[in-house]
Amino acid sequence: MSAPASLPGGAPAIARLRQALAHPWVGGAVGIALLLAVWTAVTVTLDNSSFPTPAQVAASVVRDGWAFYSANLSASLGRAGQGYIWGNLVALAAAALVMLVPRIEEVVTQLGVISNCLPIIAVGPIIMAIFGGRASAIFLSALLVFFTTLVGALLGLKAASASALDLVRAYGGGRWAQIRKVRLMAALPALFTALQVAIPGALLGAIVGEYLGGIDQGIGVALNAAQRQIMPDRVWALSIIAGLISLAGYGLVALVGRLLTPWAKERRS
Structure with missing residues (x-):
C-alpha cells in the first residue's frame, strides 16, 4: 500500500x-x-465532583458574574502592579549601581539569589505580621520580580560592545556616561525578556500574599474562600483566569519589546 x-x-x-x-x-x-x-x-x-469539566467551570464564571470577578481581579492586579513596579525599580537601580561600582557585583548577585531562594510561604506571614496583609502581597510580588529583572539587566548591560565603550571613554565619558549612551541601549532586549518573565511572578506573589489573609478582596482571598466552601469549579475558574491574565501580560510586554527593539529580532529567534 x-x-x-x-x-x-x-x-x-x-x-x-x-x-x-x-x-x-x-x-x-x-x-x-x-x-x-x-x-x-x-x-x-x-x-469526580472535585474535578469539574470545562463546561462546569465556564458555567461557574457565568454564575458568579462580572461583579465578583471585576472586584477581585482589580484588587489583585493593583497589588501585583505595585509589586511589579517596585521590584523592577530596585532591580534596575541595583544593576546600574553594579555598573558604577563593579566591586559590589558579587554582593548584589548574592542578595538576588537569596531573595529568589526565600520561600514566600514562610516570608509572607512575617511581613504580614509586621506591615499588614496588603503590604505582604505587594512585598511578595516585588520579591518574585527582583531576581529575574536583576539578572536580565546585568546580562544586558554587560552585552555592550567593547569598541563603543572605548569610544565613550576616549571622549572623556565615565561609567555613568557609558550606561546612558551605550549600555542601556544594548540592555533593552535582555531587559524586556526579563520584564516578560517577571509578569507571572508579580501576579503569583500578590495572590499568595492575599491567600495568607489580612485582605478583604483579591484572587487569593476568593481562592481561599472557594476552597473552604468546597467549590472546585470556582477554584478552577479563578486559577485559569489568573493564568490567562499572566499570559496576556507576558504577551503585551513581548509586543512592546518587539516594537521598541526591532534590531533584536534575530537575537530573539
Whole structure:
C-alpha cells in the first residue's frame, strides 16, 4: 500500500497543513483544543465532583458574574502592579549601581539569589505580621520580580560592545556616561525578556500574599474562600483566569519589546 503522501494531491495537502501549523496562533489554538478535549475526557472518565469539566467551570464564571470577578481581579492586579513596579525599580537601580561600582557585583548577585531562594510561604506571614496583609502581597510580588529583572539587566548591560565603550571613554565619558549612551541601549532586549518573565511572578506573589489573609478582596482571598466552601469549579475558574491574565501580560510586554527593539529580532529567534 502506498503512503498517503503519494496519493494525488497528498504532498501539497501535507505541505499546506505544515505551513498552517507553522503560524504560532494556529499551533496555540490546536493545543488549546486538544487540552480541552483531554480535560473533558479525563473528567468524564473519573466522574469526580472535585474535578469539574470545562463546561462546569465556564458555567461557574457565568454564575458568579462580572461583579465578583471585576472586584477581585482589580484588587489583585493593583497589588501585583505595585509589586511589579517596585521590584523592577530596585532591580534596575541595583544593576546600574553594579555598573558604577563593579566591586559590589558579587554582593548584589548574592542578595538576588537569596531573595529568589526565600520561600514566600514562610516570608509572607512575617511581613504580614509586621506591615499588614496588603503590604505582604505587594512585598511578595516585588520579591518574585527582583531576581529575574536583576539578572536580565546585568546580562544586558554587560552585552555592550567593547569598541563603543572605548569610544565613550576616549571622549572623556565615565561609567555613568557609558550606561546612558551605550549600555542601556544594548540592555533593552535582555531587559524586556526579563520584564516578560517577571509578569507571572508579580501576579503569583500578590495572590499568595492575599491567600495568607489580612485582605478583604483579591484572587487569593476568593481562592481561599472557594476552597473552604468546597467549590472546585470556582477554584478552577479563578486559577485559569489568573493564568490567562499572566499570559496576556507576558504577551503585551513581548509586543512592546518587539516594537521598541526591532534590531533584536534575530537575537530573539
